[in-house]
Amino acid sequence: xxxxxxxxxxxxxxxxxxxxxxxxxxxxxxxxxxxxxxxxxxxxxxxxxxxxxxxxxxxxxxxxxxxxxxxxxxxxxxxxxxxxxxxxxxxxxxxxxxxxxxxxxxxxxxxxxxxx
Numbered sequence: 001x002x003x004x005x006x007x008x009x010x011x012x013x014x015x016x017x018x019x020x021x022x023x024x025x026x027x028x029x030x031x032x033x034x035x036x037x038x039x040x041x042x043x044x045x046x047x048x049x050x051x052x053x054x055x056x057x058x059x060x061x062x063x064x065x066x067x068x069x070x071x072x073x074x075x076x077x078x079x080x081x082x083x084x085x086x087x088x089x090x091x092x093x094x095x096x097x098x099x100x101x102x103x104x105x106x107x108x109x110x111x112x113x114x115x116x
Contacts, residue, residue, distance in 0.1 A: 003039070006032040010057050014092060016075045023092060029057055037094060045098035053092040 007028035015022040025033065033051065040049035058071045073090050 004032065004035055006057050006059075008059060010059075010070060012053060012057050012071045014054060014071075014073045014090065016073065016077060016090065018077060021092065023053060032057065040094070040096040043096060045096050045101075048095060048097065050093050050095035053094070055091060 009026070010029035010032055011026045012029045013024040015024060033053065036051045036056070040051060043049045054071050054073070058069065075090065
């Protein structure tokens, strides 16, 4: 199943706050993500296809002052460093998995809740 390339006008902001991650995107980014999510949804779950929001949409737009990333992360949990550019260590990934994998993930959540 062939991957498509994102529109060069795609823009995405990943916003992290206590207890919440939001993804703000423009129309070209949303259309690309919808196409990619559909591609992995149409595949078999044991193919483990995934979409990495930040790394797959990332590009550098040229401006008068140099290159500006079209994808960036704002991490409000770190007030001294509230804005990070696209090459930070935070990523959002969407993966197609089967029901048994989801059951295992749910069990690991219950185990973690019992420890807290």
